[in-house]
Amino acid sequence: MAFVNYSSREINVKIVYYGPGLCGKTTNLRYLYDRAPDRLKGRMISLATETERTLFFDFLPMNLGKIKGFNVRFHLYTVPGQVFYGASRKLILKGVDGVVFVADSQALRLDANAESWEDLRRNLENYNLSIPPLPAVIQYNKRDAPDALPVPVIRKALGDPGLPEFESVAPDGIGVFEPLKHLARDVLNILRR
Amino acid sequence: MAIDRDKVARNALRYIQKGQFHKAIGEYEKVLKLDPRDIRVRLKLADLYGRVGRKREAVDVCVAVAETYAEQGFYVKAIAVYKQALRNDPESPSLWRNLGEMYAKHQLVGDALGAFKHAVDLLRDQGLNADAEDLLARMESLAPDNVAIKVHLAELFLEDGRYDAFDEVLGKIVLQLRGEGRSRKLLKAISTFYEKSNHHPSVRNRLAELYVDLGEEGRALEVIAEGLAEDPDDRDLRLLALRSHLVLGQLEDARRIALGLYEEDPEDLFLLEQLAAIAQARGDDRELASAYRSMAKAYGHKGLSDKEELYYRKVLEAEPGDAEARLALGDVIVDTVPEPVGGEDWGDGVTEWDGSAAGPASRDEIEEGLLEAELYLKYGIEEKAEAKLRELTELAPDDVLIRQKLRDLYKRGGNRQGWVREQLHIADIFVRSNRENEALRAYQSILEVDPGNAEAIKAIQYLKPDLVHTPAAADAIEIPIDGSMVEFVDEEGGERAVPVPAGDVPPDALRDGLAEAEFYEARGMTDEAVQTLLELRDRYPDSSHVTARLERLGWQKEGDGGFVDLQAEVLDTAGLSLAQGFEGFQDFEVSELDDIVSEFKSGIAERLEEGDFETHYNLGVAYREMGLLDDAIQEFRVSARSPEKARDAYASMAQVYREQSRWDDARAALRQALGVPGNTDEDRAAVLYELGDLAEEAGDWDEAFQNFEKAAALDPGVRDVGGRLRKLQTSRARG
Numbered sequence: 001m002a003f004v005n006y007s008s009r010e011i012n013v014k015i016v017y018y019g020p021g022l023c024g025k026t027t028n029l030r031y032l033y034d035r036a037p038d039r040l041k042g043r044m045i046s047l048a049t050e051t052e053r054t055l056f057f058d059f060l061p062m063n064l065g066k067i068k069g070f071n072v073r074f075h076l077y078t079v080p081g082q083v084f085y086g087a088s089r090k091l092i093l094k095g096v097d098g099v100v101f102v103a104d105s106q107a108l109r110l111d112a113n114a115e116s117w118e119d120l121r122r123n124l125e126n127y128n129l130s131i132p133p134l135p136a137v138i139q140y141n142k143r144d145a146p147d148a149l150p151v152p153v154i155r156k157a158l159g160d161p162g163l164p165e166f167e168s169v170a171p172d173g174i175g176v177f178e179p180l181k182h183l184a185r186d187v188l189n190i191l192r193r
Numbered sequence: 194m195a196i197d198r199d200k201v202a203r204n205a206l207r208y209i210q211k212g213q214f215h216k217a218i219g220e221y222e223k224v225l226k227l228d229p230r231d232i233r234v235r236l237k238l239a240d241l242y243g244r245v246g247r248k249r250e251a252v253d254v255c256v257a258v259a260e261t262y263a264e265q266g267f268y269v270k271a272i273a274v275y276k277q278a279l280r281n282d283p284e285s286p287s288l289w290r291n292l293g294e295m296y297a298k299h300q301l302v303g304d305a306l307g308a309f310k311h312a313v314d315l316l317r318d319q320g321l322n323a324d325a326e327d328l329l330a331r332m333e334s335l336a337p338d339n340v341a342i343k344v345h346l347a348e349l350f351l352e353d354g355r356y357d358a359f360d361e362v363l364g365k366i367v368l369q370l371r372g373e374g375r376s377r378k379l380l381k382a383i384s385t386f387y388e389k390s391n392h393h394p395s396v397r398n399r400l401a402e403l404y405v406d407l408g409e410e411g412r413a414l415e416v417i418a419e420g421l422a423e424d425p426d427d428r429d430l431r432l433l434a435l436r437s438h439l440v441l442g443q444l445e446d447a448r449r450i451a452l453g454l455y456e457e458d459p460e461d462l463f464l465l466e467q468l469a470a471i472a473q474a475r476g477d478d479r480e481l482a483s484a485y486r487s488m489a490k491a492y493g494h495k496g497l498s499d500k501e502e503l504y505y506r507k508v509l510e511a512e513p514g515d516a517e518a519r520l521a522l523g524d525v526i527v528d529t530v531p532e533p534v535g536g537e538d539w540g541d542g543v544t545e546w547d548g549s550a551a552g553p554a555s556r557d558e559i560e561e562g563l564l565e566a567e568l569y570l571k572y573g574i575e576e577k578a579e580a581k582l583r584e585l586t587e588l589a590p591d592d593v594l595i596r597q598k599l600r601d602l603y604k605r606g607g608n609r610q611g612w613v614r615e616q617l618h619i620a621d622i623f624v625r626s627n628r629e630n631e632a633l634r635a636y637q638s639i640l641e642v643d644p645g646n647a648e649a650i651k652a653i654q655y656l657k658p659d660l661v662h663t664p665a666a667a668d669a670i671e672i673p674i675d676g677s678m679v680e681f682v683d684e685e686g687g688e689r690a691v692p693v694p695a696g697d698v699p700p701d702a703l704r705d706g707l708a709e710a711e712f713y714e715a716r717g718m719t720d721e722a723v724q725t726l727l728e729l730r731d732r733y734p735d736s737s738h739v740t741a742r743l744e745r746l747g748w749q750k751e752g753d754g755g756f757v758d759l760q761a762e763v764l765d766t767a768g769l770s771l772a773q774g775f776e777g778f779q780d781f782e783v784s785e786l787d788d789i790v791s792e793f794k795s796g797i798a799e800r801l802e803e804g805d806f807e808t809h810y811n812l813g814v815a816y817r818e819m820g821l822l823d824d825a826i827q828e829f830r831v832s833a834r835s836p837e838k839a840r841d842a843y844a845s846m847a848q849v850y851r852e853q854s855r856w857d858d859a860r861a862a863l864r865q866a867l868g869v870p871g872n873t874d875e876d877r878a879a880v881l882y883e884l885g886d887l888a889e890e891a892g893d894w895d896e897a898f899q900n901f902e903k904a905a906a907l908d909p910g911v912r913d914v915g916g917r918l919r920k921l922q923t924s925r926a927r928g
Contacts, residue, residue, distance in 0.1 A: 003818065006912060007844030007866060007883045014818050021303055043808045045797065045815070056793035061811045075814065095818045108269050111276060112304070 002097050002191055004070070011070045013187055014095050015180070017078040018120050019102035020112035024141040025078035027170040028102065029060045032076065032180065035173065036062060056080065057092050064184065067191075074184060090123045098187045099136040100179050102170075103158065105148035114157045135186035137164045137179045144169045198224055205237070214245045232258055239277065248281040252288070255281070259291065268299040286312040286319070290328060302335055309335075313345070322349050326358075340369055344382060351390055360395050367399065372644055376407055394420060394427075401433050410437035428454065435467060447471055460491040482511035486518065559589055566598060578602060591622050613643050620652065629656055703733050710742060794824070806835030810842055822849050833865070840869040840876060847883065856891050860884065878908035885917065894925055 003012040017025040026046060033044040042061035058078040065072060079089040101120065103113045124130055138161070140151050151167065164182050168175025205220035218241045224234050235254050242251035255278035262271035275292040282288060293308035309332050316325035329346040336342060343366045350359035363386065370379040380403055387396045397420045404413035414437050420430045431450050438447035448471045455464045469484035489504035501521070508518040566581040582599040589595060596619045603611030616639050623632035633656050639649040706729040710722045722742075729739045797812065813828030826849050833842035843866035850859035867880045885900030898921045905914045 003814075003848075005841075005844055005848055007847065007863070007880045008841035009879060010841065012814055012818070021301075042811045043805065045808065045812065057815075059811070059815050061814070073814075075811075075818065077815070091819050091821075094820050111273070 002187075003095070009070050011067070011072045011191065013072065013074045013097045013184075013191070015074055015076050015098045015100065015183060015187070016093055016096045017076065017100045017102055018089070018116065019141075020104055020109055020116040021080075023102045023104035023109065023113075023116075024168075024170040025102050026058050028100070028139070028141075028176055029058050029076055029078055031170060031173050031176045032062075033060050039063070056088055067188070072188070076180075086119065086123075089119065090126060093123050094127060096124075096127075096129070096134070097190075098183045099131065099134065100183060101136060101138045101163075103138060103140050103154050105140050105142045105154060106145045107147045107149050110149060110154065110157050113154060114159075117158045117161075131161065131163070135183055135190065137166060137183050139166045139168050139175060139179045141168045141170050141175075143167045143174075198227070209241070214241050217241055218245070232261065236274070236277075243281045251281045252278045252285070256288070256291070259295075263295060263298070268295050271295045272299065284315060286315040286321070286324065289315065297335060306332055306336060317349075322353050325349055326353075338369070340366060343369070347386065348389070351386065356393065356395065359390075363396070363399065372640060376403065379403060380407060392419065394424070398427075398429050398433075401430060405433055405436055405440075408440075410440045413437045414441075428457075439467070439471070444471055444475055448475075459487065460494065462488060462491055465491065478511045482508045482515055485511060486515070489518070489521065559585060559592060559595070562588070563595065563598065570602070575602065575606060591625070593619055593622055596622070609642060613639055613646060616642075617648055620649070624652070624656070633657055703729060703736060703739075707739070707742065806832040806838045810838050810845075813842070813845060817845070817849055822853055825849050836870065840866045840872060840880075843869065844880065844883070847887075851887065856887065859887055863887065874907040875911070878904040878911040878914075881907065882911050882914055889917075889921065894921055897921060898925065
């Protein structure tokens with residue numbers, strides 16, 4: 001649930017990029033950070049391990065202007081994808097308003113996608129949340145991989161969740177803004193209600 | 194008779210489509226008889242066996258195929274087939290283990306550990322602890338820095354009563370956590386093991402050592418007393434008791450233990466040193482001379498004549514008429530021995546460090562320079578202080594005091610490199626002054642800050658070659674006491690001053706700490722001042738100075754939470770704590786989380802400039818959103834120093850305090866938000882509304898009404914202020 005601070009007149013919306021290890025979550029955030037105008041973004045906080053894996057979380061704050069006199073700030077997070085860091089992922093999902101699930105299109109990672117989706121579902125249950133009604137979109141990343149699986153195959157592995165879908169090649173910025181824009185719209189619609 | 198493979202395959206497919214799986218199996222088995230190596234057919238059979246409930250056969254076929262793939266180096270395919278096997282037998286530890294091995298072969302360490310984790314869980318459920326131990330050892334080889342794996346392994350050894358193996362793993366845990374400066378976490382782990390092991394002696398000794406190292410001598414003595422009740426002759430425990438009594442100023446107890454140990458080994462120089470220190474602190478010159486005399490003899494027996502002479506000189510300082518010392522030194526030397534002067538240094542030729550081992554420069558010159566540097570520090574001119582201290586190091590390169598001041602200056606300024614450099618100098622001076630224990634400790638503290646420091650590692654190996662295996666034991670042998678009145682011991686986050694017993698003389702550490710707090714306060718760095726004072730309060734809980742200063746800075750006891758232990762916070766957040774044991778992998782992950790959060794915070798602290806208030810604010814929001822509330826408050830506090838962010842930061846702090854039910858703190862934060870210069874009427878109205886809301890929640894209707902009224906006066910449209918006022922009016926009218 002978005003944090004509303006009446007004294008500072010801020011609405012903080014929490015968007016989490018979820019997905020298996022090395023699927024491109026941090027790449028998404030980096031691209032957004034590189035391309036967003038300075039006035040819209042804060043400093044990106046990102047720490048990586050020696051093997052370039054996300055440590056704890058990446059964090060990118062973005063200002064989306066005002067709604068009824070309140071500054072709307074979108075906080076974009078990534079989770080560490082490795083199977084081992086379940087507790088971190090659970091903690092980061094606390095108070096989530098929307099999820100971008102980044103699936104890895106490579107054939108080898110099909111099971112990893114399914115496991116990560118299941119992990120997301122379980123962790124959300126922990127906070128009495130589920131998709132839907134929690135807004136979420138699926139981004140099929142690495143569409144340029146030589147062994148990229150057809151989208152329907154990945155969708156089926158995820159249990160055909162019936163969510164808005166986007167194909168992407170995150171390092172090139174293809175399909176990076178679209179899922180976020182779509183999700184932001186869904187989240188803001190809920191906030192307005 | 195030849196079989197038409199295509200025809201058979203078509204038949205099988207037709208049977209499958211009709212759901213006649215048994216017939217399909219029959220068809221594929223025919224093909225397999227012709228070519229038993231046909232992997233595609235074997236996998237189809239495995240699938241069909243699974244569908245008809247012949248799970249065991251399905252698994253067997255999958256395992257055989259997966260092994261073939263693995264032998265050929267097709268690890269990805271092997272992974273897929275093991276997963277297929279697991280669908281038929283998800284409770285098989287061996288399948289999970291094999292899957293983990295395939296992941297490991299494919300360099301997917303995280304996935305490998307995840308699969309192994311399943312296997313370990315299943316093995317433990319099935320009581321196959323030995324296999325679980327093997328697997329944990331394998332996991333450890335994959336992730337040697339993962340302390341949680343070691344903790345599990347130790348726990349299993351403990352459950353099986355394999356104390357030697359347990360102790361070996363515990364040693365590794367101790368080495369790793371101490372090396373990373375995570376002594377508090379280590380304490381939790383060892384405390385848990387102590388309970389689980391039914392107070393096993395080896396764990397008890399480690400626990401006592403750790404308590405001593407952490408400056409919790411009182412608790413150490415409780416553990417030691419329990420151990421000595423079982424084994425009164427335990428020398429390690431008695432040495433720890435000696436050290437604890439000394440730190441606590443319990444000189445008679447310390448003397449009694451030291452004498453007992455000394456009787457067992459009259460040439461133990463360490464004990465003699467302690468006896469001398471105790472005698473000195475008690476003002477007993479006769480016993481001091483006796484201790485020095487024994488030391489002189491011991492050195493004489495070792496053939497170290499220069500040391501022998503040194504200690505005979507010390508005998509004469511304590512008892513100028515001592516015939517044995519005079520005889521040993523000879524008349525000519527005796528004539529040069531000065532008369533002892535109370536409180537003066539040890540005299541000529543004595544290499545004992547008195548905190549002011551100045552070189553060619555005069556002491557006055559050094560003192561004057563130090564005073565000047567102090568003044569610079571007091572007024573926040575750190576560059577000048579540093580320049581002065583550097584100048585002094587050139588005048589007196591071996592003066593420990595100057596080096597310490599410079600080192601502390603770097604510490605305050607967050608200059609890790611400078612800190613390490615000066616600490617290396619200090620350690621080197623100690624080495625050259627034959628003060629090996631202090632040197633060792635200084636080098637160890639360097640490793641806590643800079644774990645890979647080659648110079649420190651090399652020096653430790655030289656000074657204490659066995660330290661690599663038994664670091665705690667190495668620490669247990671040092672109780673240096675000198676004239677400085679303050680003993681520095683290692684602690685998480687830096688050094689901690691421990692008062693050394695010496696009658697009524699006020700401890701320097703307290704004075705230094707108060708001066709440091711004053712320095713921060715003068716610069717408007719209230720948080721740092723409060724933190725310094727809180728640290729002092731831990732060491733000097735009865736100090737009225739500390740309490741008064743804290744109160745002056747607006748600190749309240751219940752507001753202590755701003756400086757909580759991160760680990761406790763994270764563990765509490767997760768609803769688990771190490772003290773509850775290490776059962777199940779949930780705890781395993783929580784332990785990992787603790788490590789990750791710590792690593793993340795220190796990584797951020799390194800990269801983030803204090804002046805980046807916007808990012809501190811954002812980080813505060815991030816922590817708050819994760820429920821890491823105290824961390825959030827710390828970040829908001831930093832950002833509140835910025836005039837631009839102050840109102841938002843205080844308002845956010847107030848929200849967090851409300852979440853913590855800390856109403857007074859919330860009110861104080863809102864008042865600070867209200868007082869921020871540059872607030873518009875709208876800003877003030879929004880904050881006043883919050884104050885009203887808070888007062889109403891606390892049951893103070895009058896204050897609530899006043900605040901709502903003020904808010905409405907400034908901005909009649911602020912939220913539902915009109916409604917709130919009407920409601921309050923009604924409530925008040927009804928009494």
